[in-house]
Amino acid sequence: MATGEINKPPYSQMIIDAIEALNEKKGSNKSTISKHIESTHGNLPAGHSTLLSHHLNKMKENGELVFWKNNYSKPDPNAPPRRGRGRPPKPRDLQQPASLPTPVRSRGRPPKDPNATPKPPKVKVSSGESGRPRGRPRKMARPTGGLAVSDTKTTAVTAASTGKPRGRPPKAKVPLAEVSVQ
Numbered sequence: 001m002a003t004g005e006i007n008k009p010p011y012s013q014m015i016i017d018a019i020e021a022l023n024e025k026k027g028s029n030k031s032t033i034s035k036h037i038e039s040t041h042g043n044l045p046a047g048h049s050t051l052l053s054h055h056l057n058k059m060k061e062n063g064e065l066v067f068w069k070n071n072y073s074k075p076d077p078n079a080p081p082r083r084g085r086g087r088p089p090k091p092r093d094l095q096q097p098a099s100l101p102t103p104v105r106s107r108g109r110p111p112k113d114p115n116a117t118p119k120p121p122k123v124k125v126s127s128g129e130s131g132r133p134r135g136r137p138r139k140m141a142r143p144t145g146g147l148a149v150s151d152t153k154t155t156a157v158t159a160a161s162t163g164k165p166r167g168r169p170p171k172a173k174v175p176l177a178e179v180s181v182q
Helices: 012-023 029-039 049-062 152-162
Strands: 066-068 069-073
Touching: 012 049, 012 069, 029 049, 029 066, 049 066
Parallel strands: none
Antiparallel strands: 066 069
């Protein structure tokens, strides 16, 4: 150890002394604390800014300093705790008795009770007065019995029964005129 380092107080003490000496109403920011320590204690180590940041954060977490709007200050014992952003926590009811521990439930759907009476089956309600079922009607099955008819005749039969042929209509063919070359 060098002789200059023996006389220096710990960083936490230097920070508190700097905040008290600066005596700013809303607290002191990191740069003013650093400048004050450099001016009063002079010969500081090379990693002074890193050490200062580390000790400020440590003191903030321990409650020795209050950090508010980028300024550090000593905590006021009479002041109410400052609220941060977001919704405040719900107040606790002191009159409520200690909650009883609830039994641990297993994951997933609970098993059916084997002693429970079975539910009656649901009664189907007819849909309207038409008597037809809801939704799209089912496809009609092709007739399987009878004479075997080729596909062209079958399409002609279905086309004749519905009035229009199935599928895309055929392309109209334009008759070509004969051109003589002489």
